[in-house]
Amino acid sequence: MKRVLIIEDDVNILELEKDYLEANGFETETAFDGSTGLELALTQDFDLVVLDLMLPKTDGFEVCRRLRAEKETPVIIVSAKKEDFDKIKAFGIGADDYMVKPFSPSELVARVNAHIKRYERLTNSDEQDVIEFEKLKIDKLSRRVYVNDEEITFTNKEFDLLTFLAENKNVVFSKDDLFQKIWKYESIGETSTITVHINRIRDKLKEADEGADYVQTVWGSGYRFKG
DSSP states (O other): OOEEEEEOSOHHHHHHHHHHHHHTTOEEEEESSHHHHHHHHHHSOOSEEEEOSSOSSSOHHHHHHHHHTTOOOOEEEEESOOOHHHHHHHHHTTOSEEEESSOOHHHHHHHHHHHHHHHHHHHHOOOOOEEEETTEEEETTTTEEEETTEEEOOOHHHHHHHHHHHHTTTOOBOHHHHHHHHHOSOOTTOTHHHHHHHHHHHHHHHHHOTTOOOEEEETTTEEEEOO
Protein backbone atom coordinates (compact mmCIF):
# COMPACT_ATOMS: atom_id res chain seq x y z
CA MET A 1 0.00 0.00 0.00
CA LYS A 2 1.37 3.40 -0.99
CA ARG A 3 2.01 5.85 1.86
CA VAL A 4 1.15 9.54 1.60
CA LEU A 5 2.11 12.17 4.16
CA ILE A 6 -0.36 15.07 4.49
CA ILE A 7 0.99 18.25 6.11
CA GLU A 8 -1.97 20.60 6.62
CA ASP A 9 -3.08 22.77 9.56
CA ASP A 10 -6.72 23.13 8.49
CA VAL A 11 -8.43 20.13 10.12
CA ASN A 12 -11.35 20.10 7.66
CA ILE A 13 -9.10 20.10 4.60
CA LEU A 14 -6.76 17.55 6.13
CA GLU A 15 -9.63 15.18 6.87
CA LEU A 16 -11.03 15.66 3.36
CA GLU A 17 -7.67 14.79 1.78
CA LYS A 18 -7.17 11.88 4.17
CA ASP A 19 -10.64 10.43 3.53
CA TYR A 20 -10.37 10.58 -0.26
CA LEU A 21 -6.87 9.15 -0.35
CA GLU A 22 -7.70 6.29 2.02
CA ALA A 23 -10.90 5.56 0.08
CA ASN A 24 -8.69 5.10 -2.97
CA GLY A 25 -6.33 2.65 -1.32
CA PHE A 26 -3.61 4.88 0.13
CA GLU A 27 -2.23 4.71 3.65
CA THR A 28 -1.89 8.20 5.13
CA GLU A 29 0.09 9.88 7.88
CA THR A 30 -0.78 13.42 8.98
CA ALA A 31 0.90 16.42 10.55
CA PHE A 32 -0.65 19.74 11.58
CA ASP A 33 2.51 21.87 11.53
CA GLY A 34 5.57 22.16 9.34
CA SER A 35 8.16 21.07 11.88
CA THR A 36 6.40 17.81 12.71
CA GLY A 37 5.69 17.16 9.04
CA LEU A 38 9.31 17.73 8.05
CA GLU A 39 10.56 15.37 10.75
CA LEU A 40 8.16 12.67 9.55
CA ALA A 41 9.12 13.22 5.92
CA LEU A 42 12.83 12.93 6.67
CA THR A 43 12.71 9.99 9.09
CA GLN A 44 10.07 7.81 7.43
CA ASP A 45 9.54 6.51 3.91
CA PHE A 46 6.61 7.98 1.99
CA ASP A 47 5.66 7.63 -1.65
CA LEU A 48 4.44 11.24 -1.82
CA VAL A 49 3.91 14.34 0.34
CA VAL A 50 0.84 16.61 0.13
CA LEU A 51 1.97 19.94 1.54
CA ASP A 52 0.25 23.18 2.54
CA LEU A 53 2.30 26.39 2.47
CA MET A 54 0.87 28.45 5.32
CA LEU A 55 1.81 26.25 8.26
CA PRO A 56 2.67 26.97 11.89
CA LYS A 57 6.26 26.57 13.17
CA THR A 58 7.83 25.92 9.76
CA ASP A 59 6.17 27.11 6.55
CA GLY A 60 5.65 24.87 3.55
CA PHE A 61 8.34 26.53 1.45
CA GLU A 62 10.98 25.68 4.05
CA VAL A 63 9.61 22.16 4.48
CA CYS A 64 9.85 21.57 0.74
CA ARG A 65 13.32 23.09 0.50
CA ARG A 66 14.74 21.01 3.35
CA LEU A 67 13.01 17.83 2.21
CA ARG A 68 14.28 18.23 -1.34
CA ALA A 69 17.83 18.68 -0.07
CA GLU A 70 17.76 15.12 1.29
CA LYS A 71 15.08 13.17 -0.58
CA GLU A 72 13.44 12.98 -4.00
CA THR A 73 9.98 12.12 -2.64
CA PRO A 74 7.34 13.71 -4.94
CA VAL A 75 5.71 16.79 -3.39
CA ILE A 76 2.30 18.22 -4.31
CA ILE A 77 1.61 21.71 -2.94
CA VAL A 78 -2.05 22.34 -2.03
CA SER A 79 -2.41 25.97 -0.99
CA ALA A 80 -4.74 28.97 -0.90
CA LYS A 81 -1.85 31.02 -2.29
CA LYS A 82 -2.71 31.51 -5.95
CA GLU A 83 -0.26 34.17 -7.09
CA ASP A 84 2.21 33.25 -9.81
CA PHE A 85 5.05 34.32 -7.51
CA ASP A 86 4.17 31.61 -5.00
CA LYS A 87 3.81 28.95 -7.69
CA ILE A 88 7.12 29.88 -9.27
CA LYS A 89 8.83 29.86 -5.89
CA ALA A 90 7.38 26.43 -5.05
CA PHE A 91 8.47 24.90 -8.35
CA GLY A 92 11.84 26.59 -8.01
CA ILE A 93 12.59 24.81 -4.72
CA GLY A 94 11.58 21.42 -6.05
CA ALA A 95 7.80 20.95 -5.78
CA ASP A 96 6.44 18.54 -8.40
CA ASP A 97 2.93 19.98 -8.62
CA TYR A 98 0.78 22.84 -7.32
CA MET A 99 -2.98 22.88 -6.65
CA VAL A 100 -4.92 25.94 -5.52
CA LYS A 101 -7.61 25.73 -2.81
CA PRO A 102 -10.49 25.13 -3.15
CA PHE A 103 -9.66 22.01 -5.13
CA SER A 104 -11.33 18.85 -6.38
CA PRO A 105 -10.51 15.92 -4.05
CA SER A 106 -10.85 13.56 -7.00
CA GLU A 107 -8.31 15.58 -8.96
CA LEU A 108 -5.93 15.44 -6.00
CA VAL A 109 -6.21 11.65 -5.93
CA ALA A 110 -5.58 11.52 -9.69
CA ARG A 111 -2.48 13.68 -9.38
CA VAL A 112 -1.16 11.68 -6.44
CA ASN A 113 -1.57 8.49 -8.48
CA ALA A 114 0.09 10.05 -11.53
CA HIS A 115 3.13 11.36 -9.65
CA ILE A 116 3.71 8.13 -7.72
CA LYS A 117 3.48 6.00 -10.87
CA ARG A 118 5.73 8.36 -12.77
CA TYR A 119 8.34 8.39 -9.99
CA GLU A 120 8.28 4.59 -9.86
CA ARG A 121 8.81 4.36 -13.61
CA LEU A 122 11.80 6.67 -13.35
CA THR A 123 13.43 4.96 -10.37
CA ASN A 124 12.67 1.34 -11.33
CA SER A 125 13.53 1.56 -15.00
CA ASP A 126 15.87 -1.11 -16.33
CA GLU A 127 17.17 1.25 -18.98
CA GLN A 128 20.85 2.04 -18.75
CA ASP A 129 20.89 4.89 -21.21
CA VAL A 130 23.62 7.45 -20.88
CA ILE A 131 23.38 10.67 -22.87
CA GLU A 132 26.76 12.25 -23.58
CA PHE A 133 27.41 15.51 -25.38
CA GLU A 134 30.66 17.45 -25.19
CA LYS A 135 31.44 17.83 -21.44
CA LEU A 136 27.92 16.82 -20.35
CA LYS A 137 26.87 13.31 -19.31
CA ILE A 138 23.34 12.35 -18.23
CA ASP A 139 22.97 8.94 -16.60
CA LYS A 140 19.26 8.09 -16.87
CA LEU A 141 19.49 4.98 -14.71
CA SER A 142 21.04 6.67 -11.69
CA ARG A 143 19.42 10.04 -12.53
CA ARG A 144 22.74 11.83 -12.25
CA VAL A 145 24.27 14.61 -14.31
CA TYR A 146 27.98 15.21 -14.76
CA VAL A 147 29.97 18.03 -16.32
CA ASN A 148 33.69 17.39 -16.72
CA ASP A 149 33.09 14.23 -14.63
CA GLU A 150 31.88 16.33 -11.68
CA GLU A 151 28.34 15.60 -10.50
CA ILE A 152 25.77 18.43 -10.64
CA THR A 153 22.70 18.10 -8.43
CA PHE A 154 19.31 18.61 -10.08
CA THR A 155 15.77 18.38 -8.73
CA ASN A 156 13.44 15.78 -10.26
CA LYS A 157 11.82 18.23 -12.63
CA GLU A 158 15.11 19.88 -13.62
CA PHE A 159 16.55 16.46 -14.44
CA ASP A 160 13.45 15.43 -16.40
CA LEU A 161 13.42 18.68 -18.36
CA LEU A 162 17.12 18.56 -19.22
CA THR A 163 16.91 14.87 -20.18
CA PHE A 164 13.87 15.39 -22.39
CA LEU A 165 15.54 18.23 -24.26
CA ALA A 166 18.81 16.27 -24.59
CA GLU A 167 16.91 13.29 -26.00
CA ASN A 168 15.44 15.56 -28.67
CA LYS A 169 18.45 17.55 -29.82
CA ASN A 170 17.80 20.57 -32.04
CA VAL A 171 14.02 20.22 -31.71
CA VAL A 172 12.34 23.42 -30.54
CA PHE A 173 9.67 22.99 -27.86
CA SER A 174 7.32 25.72 -26.69
CA LYS A 175 6.76 26.35 -22.98
CA ASP A 176 3.31 24.78 -23.29
CA ASP A 177 4.82 21.67 -24.90
CA LEU A 178 7.43 21.31 -22.18
CA PHE A 179 4.95 21.86 -19.35
CA GLN A 180 2.67 19.16 -20.72
CA LYS A 181 5.55 16.74 -21.39
CA ILE A 182 7.18 17.11 -17.97
CA TRP A 183 4.26 17.90 -15.66
CA LYS A 184 1.75 15.83 -17.65
CA TYR A 185 -0.99 18.47 -17.33
CA GLU A 186 -2.21 21.34 -19.47
CA SER A 187 -0.20 24.47 -18.72
CA ILE A 188 -3.27 26.64 -18.00
CA GLY A 189 -1.15 29.76 -18.32
CA GLU A 190 1.44 28.58 -15.79
CA THR A 191 4.34 28.25 -18.23
CA SER A 192 6.41 30.73 -16.20
CA THR A 193 7.61 27.74 -14.19
CA ILE A 194 9.34 26.44 -17.34
CA THR A 195 11.38 29.66 -17.48
CA VAL A 196 12.35 29.22 -13.83
CA HIS A 197 13.49 25.63 -14.36
CA ILE A 198 15.38 26.42 -17.57
CA ASN A 199 17.23 29.27 -15.83
CA ARG A 200 18.15 27.04 -12.90
CA ILE A 201 19.42 24.34 -15.27
CA ARG A 202 21.54 26.87 -17.14
CA ASP A 203 22.94 28.37 -13.93
CA LYS A 204 23.98 24.96 -12.61
CA LEU A 205 25.60 23.92 -15.89
CA LYS A 206 27.44 27.23 -16.26
CA GLU A 207 28.66 27.05 -12.68
CA ALA A 208 30.41 23.81 -13.64
CA ASP A 209 31.41 24.95 -17.11
CA GLU A 210 31.48 28.66 -17.93
CA GLY A 211 31.19 27.93 -21.62
CA ALA A 212 28.13 25.72 -21.25
CA ASP A 213 25.43 26.59 -23.77
CA TYR A 214 23.52 23.34 -24.06
CA VAL A 215 19.98 24.71 -23.59
CA GLN A 216 19.22 27.54 -25.97
CA THR A 217 16.33 29.99 -26.20
CA VAL A 218 14.67 30.32 -29.59
CA TRP A 219 12.99 33.69 -29.23
CA GLY A 220 9.27 33.61 -29.84
CA SER A 221 9.25 29.82 -30.10
CA GLY A 222 10.67 28.12 -27.02
CA TYR A 223 13.78 26.12 -26.14
CA ARG A 224 16.04 23.49 -27.68
CA PHE A 225 19.07 21.44 -26.76
CA LYS A 226 22.01 22.34 -28.95
CA GLY A 227 22.98 19.19 -30.82
